[in-house]
Amino acid sequence: MAECISIEREPKTAIAAALPLLAQGAAIAIPTETVYGLAADATNPQAITRIYETKGRPRFNPLICHMADLAMAERHARFDPLSRTLAERFWPGPLTLILPLQDGSPIHPLATAGLDTVGVRCPRGFAGQLIAAFGQPLAAPSANTSGRISPTSATHVEADLGDKIPLILDGGTAGVGVESTIVKVENGAVHLLRPGGLAAEEIEACLGLSLIRPEKAGAIIEAPGMLASHYAPDAPVRLNALEIHAGEAAILFGRDTPAGLDKAHFIRNLSPEGKLAEAAAALFQTMKEADASGAARIAFVPIPMQGLGEAINDRIERAAAPRA
Ligand code: TXA
Ligand code: MG
Numbered sequence: 001m002a003e004c005i006s007i008e009r010e011p012k013t014a015i016a017a018a019l020p021l022l023a024q025g026a027a028i029a030i031p032t033e034t035v036y037g038l039a040a041d042a043t044n045p046q047a048i049t050r051i052y053e054t055k056g057r058p059r060f061n062p063l064i065c066h067m068a069d070l071a072m073a074e075r076h077a078r079f080d081p082l083s084r085t086l087a088e089r090f091w092p093g094p095l096t097l098i099l100p101l102q103d104g105s106p107i108h109p110l111a112t113a114g115l116d117t118v119g120v121r122c123p124r125g126f127a128g129q130l131i132a133a134f135g136q137p138l139a140a141p142s143a144n145t146s147g148r149i150s151p152t153s154a155t156h157v158e159a160d161l162g163d164k165i166p167l168i169l170d171g172g173t174a175g176v177g178v179e180s181t182i183v184k185v186e187n188g189a190v191h192l193l194r195p196g197g198l199a200a201e202e203i204e205a206c207l208g209l210s211l212i213r214p215e216k217a218g219a220i221i222e223a224p225g226m227l228a229s230h231y232a233p234d235a236p237v238r239l240n241a242l243e244i245h246a247g248e249a250a251i252l253f254g255r256d257t258p259a260g261l262d263k264a265h266f267i268r269n270l271s272p273e274g275k276l277a278e279a280a281a282a283l284f285q286t287m288k289e290a291d292a293s294g295a296a297r298i299a300f301v302p303i304p305m306q307g308l309g310e311a312i313n314d315r316i317e318r319a320a321a322p323r324a
Contacts, residue, residue: 002161004154004168007031007126014126014169015133021167022134027051029143029157030130031171032066032123034094034179034197035150035284036157037140038165039066039127043106048139052110054164057146062113063139064096064180065120068132073120076105076137082185082207089206091122094176094197098184111139121180126171142179149231149291149319152177152284177281178311183211195310197280230318231284233291233298237320241299249295251286253279253303266293276308283312287319 005014021028025047027040038054040047042065052059067073070087077099079087086095101107101118112118120137122128131138142150143157151157154170162168181196183203192200192211200211235249243259244250249266250258254274261267268286270279290298298319303312 001163002029002158002165002168004158004170006170008170008172011126015130017167018130018169019134022047022138025050026166027054028165028167028169029151029154029161030127030138030140030169031125031154031174032127032140033092033125033174034123034176035152035174036143036154036168037066037123037127037138038143038161039130039138039140041134042066042111042137042139043108045108045110048108048110051139051141054161055141055144055146057141059110060113062115062119063111063141065107065111065118065137065139066127066131067120067122067137068128069122072131072137073122074102076102076107077118077120078102080185082188082190085207086183086203087122090198090202092124092128093122094124094180095203096121096180096182096194096196098182098193107137107139117184119182126169130169147230147232149233149284149287150179152281156284156288173281173285175281176277177283177285178308178315181311195314197308197311199307200310201307230321231287231315232319232323233287235291235295236297237316238297238299239316239320240302242301244299245297247296248299249290249293249297251290251298251300253301256301258301265295266290270303270312276304276306276312279303280308280312283315 007014027050030039083097152174176197179196181198182194184191244264246263247265250264252269270282
């Protein structure tokens, strides 16, 4: 059973417990500002294998390598000018850049699934300190069984992976609540591979250009992890519900009340005031509660597509996608 240490109450104990485990090639759960990560030494093939095994993750799906800062990232990835501008503006934060691997980088090919590119990001807060103390990048996917809802609290991680990993560092509830935004610069064009915790509009405003949003099918090829069915609760999911059916879990947003709400088995509002950042932070916890309520189906009311709404809609579309 995993040991659980609070980074707020015992930050030094947390780092002291984590470092030897990482050095031995263990995979441990760490808080980031987006979701909890299952972290291991990105340069150690046994450590990366442990991540894939613990999650039951397909090995063709590359991992994001987390860096302490831009200087560390530059030792492992080659930055073009646009990517550097984004890193300087938004790191540490919920932005992942796909970049060519730097010659001689010790990041193991298992972490990049053999690609000649690497996904890099600098997480905000405790994770950055841990990586700086460890001195090597940490490969970290979300700390959940592959295909399931990503964890936004240590409790979620414990329930899913608690008997498979030695340590969970508890940093409270993840503030952003959805995974990082992933972009890739190619020939001066910036492709949005995954909408996430940094709004696409903020990236566009920073660079003064529009992001290229590929067709969904193209996105699956570019970011192999973007399998259509993902974030799957046990209950089926219905989107853009204007009316709630008997026995459904109703997930609301803003002040509008859908017809038939009195027939709902369970009701939660992601943000009564209609704030998308608040809704993103609450999304995965709310989906887990709706699922655990025993509702026959989970029904989401329409959620606006701007700002973090793009990431929210992406995640709930995947939750609603036909299961493999
Ligand atoms: O917020 C986050 O990004 C969280 C926290 C833990 O940092 N991590 C996360 O990792 O969401 P994961 O493994 O669930 O998603 C990584 C995504 C996958 O869709 C993968 O295909 C894509 O990043 N990816 C990683 N390296 C890539 C590369 N070289 N080229 C294209 N896509 C890549
Ligand atoms: Mg994930």
